[in-house]
Amino acid sequence: MSVNRTELTETLEDAGLSPYQADAYVxxxxxxxAPVTRVADASGVPDPRxxxxxxxxESAGYIETYEQESLYARANSLDEIxxxxxxxxxRFTEATEEIERRWNEPSVEQSTVSIVTRFETVIxxxxxxxxxxxxxxxxxxxxxxFERLRPALRAATENGVRINLSIHTPDGDTESLPDVEDLADVxxxxxxxxxxxxxxxxxxxTKTCFAPHAGSTNEYGVLVDDRTHTYVFHWYFLTTQWDTWEPIYAARNDEPPIDYIDIRYCVRDVGPLLRDGATVRIRVEGADTESGADRVVEGVLSDVVVTGDADVGTAAIASYGGRVGLIVETDDGPVEVGGWGAMVEAVExxxxxVVDVE
Known part of the structure; x- marks a missing residue:
């Protein structure tokens, strides 16, 4: 396929020549x-230049000049050029392929997932x-x-952290379960x-520690410091380790103020109250989904948002797999609040x- 003069000079410019140099070389x-004066006449390069x-x-190796009655110019050997x-x-081809590779396989430098071989490292x-x-x-x-992590769980509980603890016992027996007094501390x-x-x-x-149960054929562990991967483990915990099993201890009162960490539990509890005409005042501590800055929202709850087939108030939390949100009427107008990973709502x-219910 032939290339016209304009395309050739533009390509040489892309290769590093100036417009005048590309024109003169072509x-x-x-x-x-040919004499230099003729090169000047046949090209668009001004005579003084x-x-x-x-x-x-000539310095770049593209041409050579020589004297013959006047100064002449001719192209150098093409091999080097x-x-x-x-x-x-x-290099352009390789760069294109590398760009495509990085697009298809984005870097995970911002996340950390480590595989370890000892349970001791995990715990x-x-x-x-x-x-x-x-x-x-x-x-x-x-x-x-339980005893190994008990001091850490107690320290976190004393710091106001909400701890959801799922305990499994050999053959499902209850004798090896901690006493209620012990659970209340941790x-x-x-x-x-x-x-x-x-x-x-x-x-x-953001952080996850995982190890298979003792009956697994392979001993290994996974350490995660990444929101996306942790979200997957969160749903695993919610659906298999938590939602389907009966509580053996609960510290939370049924009277306000009532704290929620997971928006789904809040929606499940306040949805029926709204249907019954109650006035529910809430306070939300979270992050602005656009800026990431800390944000506090206070006001009266006007509606809940639930997509899918979940029956608010009765459905298991695991069935709230779609979009779940709260609409709060504040002094500055309504604010839509979402849960973990909120994108379309104003606040995560x-x-x-729940400050008060009337």
Whole structure:
């Protein structure tokens, strides 16, 4: 496929030549050996500039000049020039392929997922994560590991962190469960799962420690410091370790003020109140979904948003798999509040408090 003169000069400019240099070089190629004055006449290079332009092309190896009655110019051997252009072309091709690769396989430098071979490493990290928690910890563990994490769970509870504790026991027996007094010191709510389960600790929506249950054929652990991966573990905990099992201890009162960490529990409880005509005042602590800045919203709840087939008030929390939100009437107008990972709402809720119900 042939390339016209304009396309050729533009390509040479892309390769690093100035517009005058590209024009002069193409002219020399077309004329062969020719006086400099003729090169100037046949190209668009002004006469006062032609000598400087050709001198630069000669320095770059594109042409050579020589005396014959007057100063002449001719193209140098093409091998060096074409090799340079092919090298540049290959670099562009490689860059294009690399851009496509990075587009299809984005970097995960902002997330950390580590595979470890010892359970001791998993439980040690779980202890550290729990002690550093700010708002919420979800834990699924065997009764044999309860004592190991008990000091960390107590410290987090004393710091105001909500602890959801799911305990599984051998063959589902209840004798090895901690006493209610012990549970009151270390968690906000506890449930008894009567089946063997993996070890899972989920902290503040960002950190996860996971290890398979003792009957697994492979011993390994997973440590996660990433919101997206942790969200998957959160739903695993909610649907298999928590929602389907009866509480054996709960610290929360049924009278306001009532705190919620997960918006789904709040929607489940306040939805029926709104249907009955109650006035519900709430306070939301969270983050602005556009700026990421901390934001507090206070006002009267006007509506709940639930997509899908969930029957608000009676459905299991696991059935709230679609969009779930609250609409709060504030002094500045209505504000829509979403839960973990909210995108279309104005605020992502981290803690919701039902302040009063009338």
């Amino acid at each position: 002219t020399v190629l077309e004329l062969g050996s 032609i000598y400087d332009v050709l001198r630069d092309l 074409t090799d340079d252009l092919r090298t540049r072309a290959n 040690k990290n779980a202890d550290e994560f729990i002690r550093d928690a700010d708002t919420q910890v979800n834990v699924s563990l065997g009764a044999e590991h 968690c906000s709510e506890a449930r008894h799962r009567r089946l063997p389960s993996p070890f899972v600790v989920i902290v503040d929506r 809720a981290h803690r919701i408090t």
